[in-house]
Amino acid sequence: MKVCIVGAGVVGSYLAKKLSKEGFEVIVVDMDSAKLEAISHSLDVLTVNCDATEVNCLKQVKDSDLFVVVTESDEKNVAITTLVRALLKKEKVVLRVSNKAFSSPPVKEFLGSEVVNILSETVQAVINQIKYPFAIDAIRLEGEGLIIFKLKLDVESSLSGKQIMELSKIRRNIPFTIVAVEREGETIIPSGENFLYPGDVIYVAVKEEDGDKLAEALGIKYEPVKLVFILGYSKFTEELLSQLVNLQLKVKFISPEFERCEEVAGKFSKVDVFHGEISDVELLKEEGIDKADLVIAITDDEEANILSSILSKQLGAKKACSLIFHPEYEGIVNSIGIDVPIVPRKLLASKVYRMLSRKKFLEIFELSKDLEVIEMEVSDKNDGRQLKDAELCNLVVAVKGRNGTEVARGNTLLHKGDVLICIKKR
Known part of the structure; x- marks a missing residue:
């Protein structure tokens, strides 16, 4: 299959790398010759230097089976998708947007394409941390009614020391499958004879309707999320806050930008807003970071997110999420104590x-x-x-x-x- 990626930014280059490794023939289109040169030097892909909003540009890639439109502009992505659909008569088109209006059902129906709202996908990943606090991560298999939980076992876990076949009685009440075990850098696809040990990270698949019951069935002890800290402002913050205020939570927001603080305070009366640096130790202590069930560092500065998450954990926060823009940092972030790296590009x-x-x-x-x-x-x-x-x-x-x-x-x-x-x- 030939895949055309329009946009050679971090998202486009990441997708080009992943898809070329999967064996797909990849073409990357962008107006920035420097970005294309960097991609062509590191990847076995074809690059085309032109403006995809122009018909002559699209004609150069008309033989592509799938178009993935991921420029930084929502409006440009919609325009390119419309041209691809109307002029090239292509049915398989994926476009990236951030504006909720562009991912609404009427617009999606009009475009006749797969619209991926990175903002909504990213926020949902954070909401999963609140809905399923017992899990490191919750991976929804969209359209299947299944969810895969990523769980870490400790010495107190009721699963530690057990053979998987010993869990058959529990499985009769709540059907689930342990689909993988990560142990000392190795990934194991388990059978019933395998034992589970403290330190293992296990992936457990269950029907979504049974997700809330799984922790109790497996004897996993956890406390519901009651206090959440939001550190910093980005395009994701407002959408996240709009969902958090509808949950039974105490939410505290900290930002060094005074105008953003005023804006958030005006829109979300239930949110406690504080003006200050997200790495201000005294401010964090004063506002009770040690009692935080979840800290979400969500600025546009990746390094600031990582540092503030580590600091929050050191000050006693139970769990920290950090917005990460480079997928290759995910493993490093996990290794230094951040519980959940949120990677929008990986979601796309x-x-x-x-x-x-x-x-x-x-x-x-x-x-x-x-x-x-x-x-x-x-x-x-x-x-x-x-x-x-x-x-x-x-x-x-x-x-x-x-x-x-x-x-x-x-x-x-x-x-x-x-x-x-x-x-x-x-």
Whole structure:
């Protein structure tokens, strides 16, 4: 498949890198020759230096199967998408926007394209930290009704020291699957014989409707989020605050920009607003950072987010999220004590992956650097077999069949045409 990426900024270059590694033929279009030169030196992709709002430019990439439009301008992305749809008659187009109006159902229907609102996706990732405080991360498999929780086991965890097969009684009440275990830098796709140990990071798939019950079923102790600190202002802040004020939370906002403080105080009367540096130790202590259940560092300055998150943890905050703009920093950020790096570009990449089809791998979704979630269709060979007797991928998480999507069990009966959601090692 030939993929055309319009926009050679950090988002476009990241997508070009990921997709070229997956084996796709990638073309990157941008007006900035310096950006294109940097990409062509490091990646095996074709670059085209032109303005994608001009018809002659688009004609140069008319043979592309999928267009991904990710310039910095919403208006430009919408214009390019309209041209691609109208002039090139292309159906597969993904565009990035930040303005909620452009991702509203009427506009999406008019454009006839996959609209990815980075602002909404990023904010939802933060909201998941509040909804599921027992998890490091919550990865929604969109449209499947499934969620994969990333959990870290400690010495007090009821799962530590147990074999996975010992959890069968719990699984009868709440169907779930442990899809992967990260241990000492290695990723394991487990079987029933595997033991779980303190320090393991496990990925657990469960139906979304059972998400709230999972922690109790597994004996995971946690406290609900009651106090949240928002550190700094960016384009994500207002959307985040608008959702937080509707939850049963105490929210405190700190920013060094006086005008932003006034703006937030005027719009959100339920939010406590403080003017000051987000790394001001005395201010943080005075406002009770040691009692914070969650700190969200969300400025446009990546380094400031990382430093303020580390500081907040040192001062006693239970959990810290940090907005990260470079996906390659994610592993480093985790290693220095930040619980949850929020990476908007990675969220966009996952959306794009889901539009790519190849043979029986109907969807691709990045789970971790070593794993991916894929879909494959049940063939004639496995028609009528129970899951435990079928020859399939490493681990089946769920089965999409006649009665909807269900968490996989050994005795699940497979039918030709069923779609399996699988975990596969890279």
